[in-house]
Amino acid sequence: MMEILAPAKINLSLRILGKRPDGFHEIESLVTKVDLFDRITFASTSGNQISLVCSDPDIPGDENNLAHRAAVILAEAAGVRDRGVRIELEKNIPSGAGLGGGSSDAAAVLMGLSSFWNLSTTTGFLAGLGAQLGSDVPLFLYPSPAIIKGRGEIVLPLTARLSGYIVIIYPGFSVPTQWAYSNFCLTKTADKYRISALSKAEGGELQPGNWSSLLVNDLEAAVIQEYPEIAKAKEALLGAGARAALMSGSGSAVFGLFDERETAHRAAGKMGVSGGYRIIMAEPLLP
Numbered sequence: 001m002m003e004i005l006a007p008a009k010i011n012l013s014l015r016i017l018g019k020r021p022d023g024f025h026e027i028e029s030l031v032t033k034v035d036l037f038d039r040i041t042f043a044s045t046s047g048n049q050i051s052l053v054c055s056d057p058d059i060p061g062d063e064n065n066l067a068h069r070a071a072v073i074l075a076e077a078a079g080v081r082d083r084g085v086r087i088e089l090e091k092n093i094p095s096g097a098g099l100g101g102g103s104s105d106a107a108a109v110l111m112g113l114s115s116f117w118n119l120s121t122t123t124g125f126l127a128g129l130g131a132q133l134g135s136d137v138p139l140f141l142y143p144s145p146a147i148i149k150g151r152g153e154i155v156l157p158l159t160a161r162l163s164g165y166i167v168i169i170y171p172g173f174s175v176p177t178q179w180a181y182s183n184f185c186l187t188k189t190a191d192k193y194r195i196s197a198l199s200k201a202e203g204g205e206l207q208p209g210n211w212s213s214l215l216v217n218d219l220e221a222a223v224i225q226e227y228p229e230i231a232k233a234k235e236a237l238l239g240a241g242a243r244a245a246l247m248s249g250s251g252s253a254v255f256g257l258f259d260e261r262e263t264a265h266r267a268a269g270k271m272g273v274s275g276g277y278r279i280i281m282a283e284p285l286l287p
Contacts (some may be wrong), residue, residue, distance in 0.1 A: 001045075002116045005037040006108035007285055008099040008130035009139065010166065010248040010255050012211060013145065016184060017219045024135070024151035025181055030214055032145040033160050034282040038093050038101060040067070040108050042116045045084035050075065052087040059091060066106035066133055074110055075131050078119050085113065094278065096174020098249030100140065106133050107140030114249040127155070161286060164208035165264035167242065168255045168280040169233040169271065175223055183204040183222040214243035215257075220247045230254055240267030255282075 009031050018028040040270035045051070052061040052068040063069055067089055072267045075081050087109065093101030109131055114121045124139055130137030135152030140224040224231045230247055233254040241263045242256030264281060272279040 002042045004040050004042075004108050004112035006040055006093075006101070006104040006140070007033040007134075008036040008093045008104065008282070009033050009102060009144070009252075010099065010115075010168070010275075011217065012145075012162075012246070013214045014219060014249065016181075018149065024149045026150065027101050027148070027152060029148050029152070030145060031139060031148055033140070034062075034166060034168075035284040036093055036280055036282050037167070037284055038105055039090040040105065040112060040232040041088040041090075042097075043086045043088070043114055045086050048082045048084045050085055050087070052089060053076060054089040054091060056062075056091040056095070058062060059089075059095060061089075065089075066137070067109045068101045070109040070129070070133055070137075071113055074113055074119075076255075077129055078114075078117070079119065080117055080119070080243075083117055085116065094170045094174075094203075094253065096176065097170050097253035098175070098247065098251045099168070099253050100136050100249065103130075103136035104140045106130065106137045106230075109142065110137075110167050135205070144285060145287075158286065159287070161205045162211070162284040163205055164211065164284070165258040165261050166255050166282040166284070167240075167258065167264050167268050167271075168248075168253055168282055169237065170253050170278040170280065171229045171233055172278065173227070173252055174225060175251035177250040180219045180223050180229070183226070184219055185222070200276065208259050209241045211257050214244045215244045217247050217249075223251045226253060236271050237258060237267065240270055242267065 012030040014029045020026050050071045093099050110126045127138040127141050131153040138153050138155050142155045143157045145158045234245040237256030245256040247254050268279045
């Protein structure tokens with residue numbers, strides 16, 4: 001038996017630069033993983049069946065689950081279709097929240113099974129498989145923070161260290177990623193934005209006060225029009241002392257950045273009591 005953790009992520013910035021010929025959107029995003037984890041366990045089986053069971057009954061355990069598909073595609077690509085495995089997935093990352101839970105689970109299965117099955121694979125090989133599964137999957141195979149480009153499959157790890165404390169609000173509903181992108185107005189990207197401020201942070205440390213200069217999410221305005229609760233969550237975080245707040249990815253989760261652990265804990269406690277949200281305390285994962 002073997003266990004691996006699959007971390008969540010937040011998008012400190014998400015800019016959409018245009019529509020690609022393949023139908024996807026060209027993006028540029030600064031992303032960091034955080035210490036909120038799904039837990040995945042692998043156990044040997046006597047046959048060659050790949051099975052997955054999940055602690056959340058609303059999440060499928062068949063080929064509609066990215067983690068299950070990751071196991072199948074790895075077995076096929078590595079030529080080990082005769083090997084079976086039972087995968088148990090303990091979900092702690094909210095689904096459909098813009099925190100990358102499904103993609104992280106798929107990446108963790110690729111990495112974990114490679115070790116569990118004693119395969120000789122490289123990160124580049126696994127990233128190629130991950131890109132076939134979903135745009136965000138390769139991100140979770142590399143250290144963070146990182147800039148992701150293309151449709152998300154191009155990952156450029158950074159040497160900058162992000163410090164500070166994060167409070168994540170999950171408002172209790174999911175936002176379909178495809179819907180969010182289809183409702184985004186491409187004319188908003190007429191500027192030639194690039195994450196230029198990151199060059200100053202390379203090799204150094206980025207404090208919460210500096211993070212705020214990077215915080216932008218092109219999808220946020222369109223999503224808030226349909227889901228005003230997201231704007232209320234941002235206001236709650238800022239009112240509780242966050243240096244900045246932003247919707248992560250395509251939503252629905254919102255995060256606030258805090259300088260001090262005590263302030264972040266007070267804010268989390270206050271909102272957990274009065275807002276009826278799911279409140280998650282987190283910190284950036286170091287490279």
